[in-house]
Structures are given as structure tokens and as C-alpha cells.
Amino acid sequence: MSLLQTRGLTKAFGGLHAVQDVDFDLPEGEVRALIGPNGAGKTTFVGMLCGRVAPTAGAVRFAGADISRLPAHRRIREGMAYTFQITSVFARLSCRENVALAVRRRKGDAAREVPAALARVGLGDRADQLAGDLSYGHQRLLEIAMGLAQKPRLLILDEPTQGLADSEIEGFVALVREVRAEATVLLIEHNMSVVMDTADRITVLNFGEVLAEGTPEEIHADGRVQDAYLGTGDA
Numbered sequence: 118m119s120l121l122q123t124r125g126l127t128k129a130f131g132g133l134h135a136v137q138d139v140d141f142d143l144p145e146g147e148v149r150a151l152i153g154p155n156g157a158g159k160t161t162f163v164g165m166l167c168g169r170v171a172p173t174a175g176a177v178r179f180a181g182a183d184i185s186r187l188p189a190h191r192r193i194r195e196g197m198a199y200t201f202q203i204t205s206v207f208a209r210l211s212c213r214e215n216v217a218l219a220v221r222r223r224k225g226d227a228a229r230e231v232p233a234a235l236a237r238v239g240l241g242d243r244a245d246q247l248a249g250d251l252s253y254g255h256q257r258l259l260e261i262a263m264g265l266a267q268k269p270r271l272l273i274l275d276e277p278t279q280g281l282a283d284s285e286i287e288g289f290v291a292l293v294r295e296v297r298a299e300a301t302v303l304l305i306e307h308n309m310s311v312v313m314d315t316a317d318r319i320t321v322l323n324f325g326e327v328l329a330e331g332t333p334e335e336i337h338a339d340g341r342v343q344d345a346y347l348g349t350g351d352a
């Protein structure tokens with residue numbers, strides 16, 4: 118069964134169709150990567166999944182229910198967690214306090230769960246540091262810890278490896294492989310080696326539409342995908 122499904126999902130900004138008539142199915146337990154050249158509509162699409170962007174047309178179903186009209190906070194309660202390209206950590210709170218907020222939201226045991234969540238993303242030794250003092254890449258990792266602390270059914274990660282060093286990217290790949298036992302993952306990622314190392318399947322967006330979908334091997338060999346990337350000079 119699909120944990121997440123969209124039908125005819127569309128977002129127009131004036132005359133520009135940022136996302137156009139997208140049918141998307143994400144089965145429970147899968148790690149799916151969403152890729153596409155800059156401006157392809159990835160962030161707009163995810164914004165509609167999360168309830169941050171109102172669709173112009175179409176529907177979003179999650180765990181069998183139509184959530185198209187649910188506000189973002191209700192979708193979180195239903196089991197969606199997400200991190201965005203622009204970090205949303207509380208800069209004046211410590212890493213520990215940021216994750217504790219996420220744990221307490223679902224009435225979890227913060228004393229036990231916060232250190233574990235920070236350790237999982239490689240920030241175990243930074244618990245007392247102010248989130249605002251972390252590098253951009255580490256703020257993204259802190260957001261992932263906050264997402265995991267919600268114990269979501271679906272974890273959506275928008276460009277999670279941006280700003281990370283190579284060794285930290287390796288740690289992230291290992292984390293996704295571990296998380297897949299607990300949650301379905303939707304990963305928007307420009308780093309193709311991360312995509313190839315983590316995704317079961319890949320969906321390619323181009324000009325707001327699904328250009329291709331398949332295993333990493335199938336996508337790698339797809340001439341249309343290569344053309345779409347070459348056409349923009351993107352990697």
C-alpha cells in the first residue's frame with residue numbers, strides 16, 4: 118500500500134506551472150529520492166505534501182486518508198516529519214533543547230531520547246551548544262534529529278547534505294540506511310552519489326512534471342534524464 122500518494126497535484130504561480138499534474142506513489146518502507154534540475158518544482162511539490170503550499174489542483178493522500186486540506190501541524194501529528202532547505206531550528210536554544218521540544222510534542226521521555234537522537238546524527242558532543250552557533254550543515258543535521266525524535270512514519274529531507282563535509286555525508290548515508298527500518302524516507306538531493314547509495318527508487322521531475330521513475334540503475338541509464346540535466350548545465 119502507498120503510504121503517500123498524489124493525484125493530479127498541480128501548483129501554478131500566475132502563468133508558471135511549478136508542478137503540473139503529478140501522480141506519485143510512495144510505498145511504505147521505501148527510500149525514494151526526488152531529483153531534477155534547479156527550478157524543476159521539487160521544493161514546491163514537497164511544500165504541498167507538507168501543507169506549506171496550497172495546491173492549485175489535485176489531492177494528497179497519506180496512510181489512506183485525504184489530507185489535502187489538513188494544515189501543516191495536523192500532518193505532523195499524522196506522522197509526517199520534514200526538514201527544509203532553509204533551517205528552522207531555534208537559534209537561541211541549545212541542541213538539546215531543540216530536540217527536547219520535538220520529543221515533548223509527542224509526550225516522549227526527553228532525558229532518554231534526546232541524547233540518543235543527537236548521537237544518531239553525529240551531534241552527540243554538541244548537546245549544550247546553541248543551535249545558532251552551529252554551521253549550516255550541522256543545523257541541517259540537528260533538524261534531522263528533531264525529525265527523528267518525532268518518530269515519524271514519513272521523513273522528508275530537502276537537500277540534507279548541503280554544507281556537510283565528505284565524512285559527514287558518509288555518516289548521513291549510514292543514517293538513512295538505518296532509519297529505513299523505522300520510517301519511509303523521501304529525499305530531495307542533488308548529490309547523485311548519495312542518491313545512488315541510499316534510494317530504492319528515484320523520481321525525476323523536470324519543468325514540474327514527472328520525467329522518469331525507476332531504480333537508480335534505470336535512471337542512470339535513462340537518456341531523457343541525462344538530457345534534462347545537460348540542458349541546464351546542472352550536475
Ligand SMILES: Nc1ncnc2c1ncn2[C@@H]1O[C@H](COP(=O)(O)OP(=O)(O)OP(=O)(O)O)[C@@H](O)[C@H]1O
Nearest residue numbers: 130133134135153154155156157158159160161162
Ligand atoms: N512563491 C513563488 N512564487 C513564484 N514562483 C515560484 C515560487 N516558488 C517557486 N516558484 C517557481 O516555481 C518553479 C519551481 O521552483 P522550486 O523551488 O519548486 O524548484 P526546485 O526543483 O525545488 O529547485 P531547486 O533545486 O533550485 O531548489 C521555479 O521556476 C520557481 O522560480
